[in-house]
Amino acid sequence: MQAYQQKAEVVSTEKVTGDIYRFTVKAPDIAADARPGQFVMVRAGDGLDPLLRRPFSIHQVAEGGLVQILFKVIGKGTQAIAGLQVGQHMDVLGPLGRGFVHNTMQEHYLVGGGIGVAPLLFLAKQLLKKNEPSAIRVLLGAGTKAEISTLADDFENMGLGVQVSTEDGSLGKPGLVTDLMVPLQNENKVMVYTCGPYPMLRAVAGVSSDKGWACQVSLETIMACGLGACLGCAVLRADMNGYVHVCKDGPVFDADDVAWL
Amino acid sequence: MQAYQQKAEVVSTEKVTGDIYRFTVKAPDIAADARPGQFVMVRAGDGLDPLLRRPFSIHQVAEGGLVQILFKVIGKGTQAIAGLQVGQHMDVLGPLGRGFVHNTMQEHYLVGGGIGVAPLLFLAKQLLKKNEPSAIRVLLGAGTKAEISTLADDFENMGLGVQVSTEDGSLGKPGLVTDLMVPLQNENKVMVYTCGPYPMLRAVAGVSSDKGWACQVSLETIMACGLGACLGCAVLRADMNGYVHVCKDGPVFDADDVAWL
């Protein structure tokens, strides 16, 4: 697979909420090849601590060779990235991994939890090229309103139907994102695309399986290389017989292919 | 000895030349106690790489609890400090070590090489409190004009006589700072105070000794603690019998007390 290592200039930064940022960088080769669900490995600066690159889903690509990431500040690595100013550079490696597969399904449910909405915007754009907006449904879960309202607007502005759940009930339905899935009835062939924290993914995969919907999950693990070289990103196969590797075989998997622990 | 650890706000930054900076920080306790020739140990940020603090002479202190350092960017540590913006903080430990002793000498020669002029400005101010400007002579050496002209002006603005030598002849006398010393004839009791690169200090100590002038040198070594705890900053004694420690016994020594290798 073709990947590129680019010193990408930061062309814009946006503080979405307290600790969530949206950064746009100029990385033409990556932008040209990227597909929804793929990711990039990022490094800010030349320091040796933190040492490793950090993985981020490709949130959007745009005209002019632009790549966008949406990220939450967790520790040293994301702090360093958040500290970059417009005009400075980050070292970006990508596009990496296997993205979402969009078969000829009749309905598409995009289910995102928290920062896990990141890859779904890119996916929605792609799906809109071949599908009516009415065939696409966006379900977003978050802790509280501030974490999700900007993103929900982004999907709505694309003309998509968006439902939101928040744990504190500050926006949409109080509860978890699976609470939005359960009431849905559908005779059509449905594909669920989901990204978010592991317990949520497991729950979404469970509901999907109960409903007989196909489900693709985007998994996260700690990664060193992102290229299939270090074998660090192992996840147990559904048959418990050996491992798949998130960076190379994923990050997007058929929910039936991995073991849910 | 009383030392303070202060999170000192950067109140102004000045780029003296290409890689020489003058930073002013607010560190009232340190400013109140500092004496010429003493130093501070500085750390920019909380990163673990570079790990150790970096030592810098106190260049000046000013009203309002201000401390100034004059420094040259060499590697990671000085780069990180130079990258600080006004309003950010550096962690400063000081004042440390033993500074210059100003006995009742009739004439004072301040001999600085390159960035070694740093502590001499503070010393000059102090000397002017008890001495006529005519009793103080400033001899500055540098590679080229840009490195030294701003500093030379600072001394001149204090009403002091300044002579400059540059290796490329772009300012003052072409050659080394010792070339400025050699012609000087003096019947009075002279004290030479010198700071700069090791070969220069050795040469200045040599000329001073030949002339019968007392000489105090400010030495540099790699330092870990700056407090006399790690014993890392050892310098051989003049009698070759054991070591003195630059951070605690110095950084200013009588030139006769240390071995010149």
Place this chain on the structure above:
Amino acid sequence: MALEEPDMKISIGSLRLRNPVMTASGTFGYGEEYGSLVNLHRLGAIIVKGISLLPRQGTPPPRIAETACGMLNAIGLENVGLERFLSEKLPFLQGISTPLIVNILGDTVQDYEQLAARLNEEEKVAALEVNISCPNVKQGGVAFGTDPGMAHAVTKGVRQHFSRPVIVKLSPNVTDISEIAGAVEEAGADAVSLINTVLGMAIDIESCRPKLANIFGGLSGPAIKPIGLRMVWQVAECVSIPVIGIGGITTPEDAIEYILAGACAVQVGTTNFINPKASEEIIQGIGAYLTEHSMASMQDLIGRARRV
């Protein structure tokens, strides 16, 4: 917040410490150097620079080099020697309520025994920490700490001449640290502390010479934390005396990792150079962690990662 102060007391043999944070030998001078920066009375214990019978000049400079997240030192065990320690350094420490632990080193078993016997007379010396990383001059310079038999002999000698707790400080530069730990436990050590520095070097590519005059030096600082932690885990598995964790501790989180691995106490070393306030911050941080996690005492924390 009016939180109840958690109980941070720990014991090392008969020695009671108010909290589990000590300063590591060689990184805190003789205490006095940090007097104006640290509240010495708050520390769990103060361990002073290694003392030999006679003063030592140490190795020629350069003695220090920085490395990635670490530093190398080759001080050569420079110290004022036993007599000057007693006359010049001890009086200051006698004014501090915090228990004093003296780190000792020698070239022969007899050296260690003499040091132990003389220090036994000083009540202020609450415990000894026996540095066995030094080369044994009688046995061709092989470090006491790399041979279980020699480690046993030194420990036994010190044990016989010192009535209060004896802590033996282990070197990480061995194939099997548990073996050495087992040997010193058998010889009567009340506790082991680990790790001392990891042997390393650095080269200046412009002068084409080693950065340290001594060529080799001891690596310390955050870089070695994973090694120290692993060895504490291994040793805690095989001895039943207290283990004191050392190596790269810069934050409360680092200290807690060591305690979870099985250390009953920790020592802060290189970090004293970078942030003199670190030891106090670590004491406070461990307390806060105990409170947040509703742990009543250090016993709930020690070795917890081995049980969960």
Place this chain on the structure above:
Amino acid sequence: MALEEPDMKISIGSLRLRNPVMTASGTFGYGEEYGSLVNLHRLGAIIVKGISLLPRQGTPPPRIAETACGMLNAIGLENVGLERFLSEKLPFLQGISTPLIVNILGDTVQDYEQLAARLNEEEKVAALEVNISCPNVKQGGVAFGTDPGMAHAVTKGVRQHFSRPVIVKLSPNVTDISEIAGAVEEAGADAVSLINTVLGMAIDIESCRPKLANIFGGLSGPAIKPIGLRMVWQVAECVSIPVIGIGGITTPEDAIEYILAGACAVQVGTTNFINPKASEEIIQGIGAYLTEHSMASMQDLIGRARRV
């Protein structure tokens, strides 16, 4: 600048390399993974992930944890096994002009011998690198690399079944690495490479569990450079076969330090993850250093810090 390209060729036994920079086993996959990021034809040699007779699944996740200037890994030697290596991975590497070195591992001396015999038939395999950090299942799991006798036996076995150069890769987790190096030299190794990872661990203080499912892992990256450098210096002092330096090399300067210490070549490991272009940058940087310092060939650089 029209500078003459310095001669960067080096030899390891009968193997000639165009430059001294290789990719370290386990950090460069089977080469193909980096095909679009690195000009594979420029490298001195490519060393692939360790191969065992049968495929291995490796250890459960989490397998990786970051530490200060380093990382821990416990991959558990996951690999496709000899047959799939030959059928699926070798064809791609056959298309690359760069010499291929295959890293092998086993549980018994026989495993190593069988691997050597089969790989001897493949001309593309220019040399073997024998990973002796693995536990010897027949001898109670003690690593081959920590016992001179076992290291000797493995080396001898491989030597007898492989006609091209045999490089033995040494573990740093030993008291005296020179002793192991001496044993493998005597057993017929053409070169030694060092260091493999340093055993370490990390603990998650919220879950109170080790960060790696395997508890222990191998520490690599800049943090270990001082240790690798020291061991290369020690080994170069006592063997007369070529020494290949590994551990924390991220820049040309790091590589030059190793070569000054006595290494005739270097391997770039963890850095491949951080900066895939690093190996090429290091090749260029060593060349530039030779030119700037008017050195005609690698011979002027190798071990220079030992002579100056």
